[in-house]
Amino acid sequence: MNNLYFTEEHNLFRKSLQDFLQKEVVPYIDKWEQTGEIERFIWKKFGEMGFLGIKYPEAYGGMDLDLFYTVILLEELQKVNSGGFAAAIWAHAYLAMTHLNAEGSEAIKQKYLAPSISGDMIGCLCITEPFGGSDVAGMRTTAIKEGDSYIINGSKTFITNGLLSDYLVVAAKTDPTVGGKGISMFVVDRKTPGLSSTKLDKLGWRASDTGEIAFDQVKIPAENLLGEAGKGFPYIMQHFSLERLIMGINAHARAEFALEYAVKYMSERQAFGKTIDQFQALRHKVAELSTEVEFCKAFNYSVAYRLNKGEYVVKEATMSKLKSTKVADEVIYECLQFLGGYGYMEDYPLARLLRDSRLGPIGGGTSEILREILAKIIIDKKTYKPAT
Ligand SMILES: Cc1cc2nc3c(=O)[nH]c(=O)nc-3n(C[C@H](O)[C@H](O)[C@H](O)COP(=O)(O)OP(=O)(O)OC[C@H]3O[C@@H](n4cnc5c(N)ncnc54)[C@H](O)[C@@H]3O)c2cc1C
Numbered sequence: 326m327n328n329l330y331f332t333e334e335h336n337l338f339r340k341s342l343q344d345f346l347q348k349e350v351v352p353y354i355d356k357w358e359q360t361g362e363i364e365r366f367i368w369k370k371f372g373e374m375g376f377l378g379i380k381y382p383e384a385y386g387g388m389d390l391d392l393f394y395t396v397i398l399l400e401e402l403q404k405v406n407s408g409g410f411a412a413a414i415w416a417h418a419y420l421a422m423t424h425l426n427a428e429g430s431e432a433i434k435q436k437y438l439a440p441s442i443s444g445d446m447i448g449c450l451c452i453t454e455p456f457g458g459s460d461v462a463g464m465r466t467t468a469i470k471e472g473d474s475y476i477i478n479g480s481k482t483f484i485t486n487g488l489l490s491d492y493l494v495v496a497a498k499t500d501p502t503v504g505g506k507g508i509s510m511f512v513v514d515r516k517t518p519g520l521s522s523t524k525l526d527k528l529g530w531r532a533s534d535t536g537e538i539a540f541d542q543v544k545i546p547a548e549n550l551l552g553e554a555g556k557g558f559p560y561i562m563q564h565f566s567l568e569r570l571i572m573g574i575n576a577h578a579r580a581e582f583a584l585e586y587a588v589k590y591m592s593e594r595q596a597f598g599k600t601i602d603q604f605q606a607l608r609h610k611v612a613e614l615s616t617e618v619e620f621c622k623a624f625n626y627s628v629a630y631r632l633n634k635g636e637y638v639v640k641e642a643t644m645s646k647l648k649s650t651k652v653a654d655e656v657i658y659e660c661l662q663f664l665g666g667y668g669y670m671e672d673y674p675l676a677r678l679l680r681d682s683r684l685g686p687i688g689g690g691t692s693e694i695l696r697e698i699l700a701k702i703i704i705d706k707k708t709y710k711p712a713t
Contacts (some may be wrong), residue, residue, distance in 0.1 A: 330393055330626050339397045345374060346405050354407045357532040358677070361524070363413050363489070372444020377418045381426055385439040392633035395419070396574055396626070403578035406674045408681025409532030411575065416485035416533075417441065419571055421448030421494045423564050424510055427713065428552030437492055437512055449486035451495045451538060452561060458483065459694050461496075462505030462558060466540060468497035470547065475499070475511065477519075477543040483688075487536020488522050491515050495540075496561060499554045508557035512549050519543040529680030552713075559712030566642040568689050570628055573645030576653035576685050577621040583653075583678050584615060587660035590667075607663060614656045621649040639709040640702050647695040650685030657682045 331339075349370055357363050371377050379394045381387030388394075402411035418441075425438040425448070440446035454464050466479025477497055484493075493513045500507030513520065520543050522536040552560060588611060591602035601607060628641040661668035661675040668675040686692040701707040 330630060335393055335397060338394055339401065342376070342397060342401050346401055350405050350410070354405055354410060354532065357410060358407055361531055361534060363410060363532055368444040368447055370444070371414065372442060377444055378442035381422065381438065381442055385434055386442040392629050396629050399571060399574045400578035403575050404582045406582065406677060407532045408579070408684065409530035412485050412530055413533045415571055416450065417448050417490070420450035420568060423567060424450065424494045424551055424560065425512065427564070428510060428560055429512070430548065432548065433512060433551065446491040447486055447489055448492050448494060449484050449490040451481040451484050451493050453481060453483050455480055455482045455537070459691060461561060462508070464496060464498065464508065466495070466497040467501055468499050468509060468511060470499065473547050474544050475547060475550070477511070477513065477540040477545065479540050481538040483525065484536050484538055485533055487538055488524055488534040493538065494551070496557050505558040506555055509554045510551040510557045510560055511545060512551060513543065513545050517543050517545060528683060529677070530684055556712055562709065563712045565690065566632065566637065566639055569642040569646040570625065570632060570638070572685060572689050573621070573625045573642070573649040574629070576646070576649035577618055577625055579678060579682060580618045580653040580656040581622070583657045583660040583675065584611070584618060586674055587663045591663055601663070610659055614659055617652045618656060621652050625649060637709065637711050640699065643695045643698050646690065647692055647699070651692065653682050653685055
């Protein structure tokens with residue numbers, strides 16, 4: 326499968342990324358997991374290596390590379406075993422920056438995209454609200470135009486990089502009377518008066534800071550509007566394809582990591598006079614789980630291939646996240662079981678993997694919402710078109 330999608334250049338990129346992560350990231354992961362804070366220096370190092378600009382234009386300092394370089398970045402990030410660290414990086418580079426690149430004006434790209442690629446600025450994407458995340462069109466945050474400015478009022482919650490980010494890409498209603506058709510996207514500078522954030526405590530993703538954001542009469546220049554007013558909902562939906570595929574790829578990569586670890590452990594751990602990888606009950610489980618992961622991986626690569634060619638893969642990306650996150654949860658649950666009591670200990674990787682993986686079927690569209698989208702496509706023949 327590797328030769329189907331990955332060239333020699335891709336493989337060299339993977340190797341240099343692995344070396345970088347081992348040297349620059351792995352030594353700090355436990356500390357960041359404990360403090361809940363990723364130190365600023367690592368963003369600059371990622372920027373210097375070009376890892377934050379893989380899919381962005383060279384004009385802003387990016388590398389303009391095909392999507393399989395992104396696949397490699399996502400997979401290798403999962404293998405340092407900190408869902409929170411990985412999320413901080415991909416929420417910046419693929420949630421916030423995707424909007425800047427696709428809808429931002431030239432001035433916005435110079436001011437926010439270029440420093441995001443170099444690692445000098447960190448971004449976050451603010452869609453979910455305390456009153457409900459699944460019902461995006463029902464959001465209550467408003468951005469009302471007053472002369473050359475917009476005034477934002479409302480709140481957002483569960484925002485990845487919600488505290489450490491320098492700017493926020495925010496969805497708000499410019500016309501609250503027309504539901505989803507009244508949503509627009511903005512970039513908001515962290516230092517703008519009236520903006521405040523509170524850190525949230527959570528089950529997993531412990532290295533990433535997840536925040537609740539309050540907007541109280543936050544006044545931003547009208548030129549901070551991203552794209553056209555009223556088109557926020559289609560923009561969000563359009564980028565969900567990439568976001569959902571990202572979460573599918575993350576899921577197959579962490580499941581693969583869990584299996585690799587568990588199989589090695591099983592080859593060393595003894596019970597009843599033999600290594601536990603000799604017990605048929607466990608062997609067959611490994612065979613079953615590996616098959617599931619391999620199917621997800623093959624499917625996710627095929628979706629990445631089509632997305633890279635410019636196809637609008639709403640259905641397939643939705644399936645990718647739905648299935649892969651379910652498989653990852655099952656695989657990680659079973660791998661923890663293979664380790665017995667050690668699986669439950671923080672000194673072994675499965676405990677963190679288990680709690681980090683649980684977010685898969687929730688964040689970026691719950692599995693229930695994904696099934697709803699797929700049912701509409703499959704049964705009601707609903708079609709989705711790109712916004713731009
Ligand atoms: C750690 C973390 C990081 C996150 N990062 C971000 C971020 O960076 N930016 C951002 O904008 N958001 C972020 N989110 C929010 C995430 O996308 C939402 O939590 C998710 O979309 C669900 O929204 P909700 O929590 O409001 O659940 P709700 O919408 O309240 O749903 C509650 C339950 O009801 C079910 N449900 C709702 N509607 C239906 C329906 N029509 N049919 C069947 N079941 C339904 C849901 O599936 C769920 O089980 C993050 C969340 C977490 C936990």
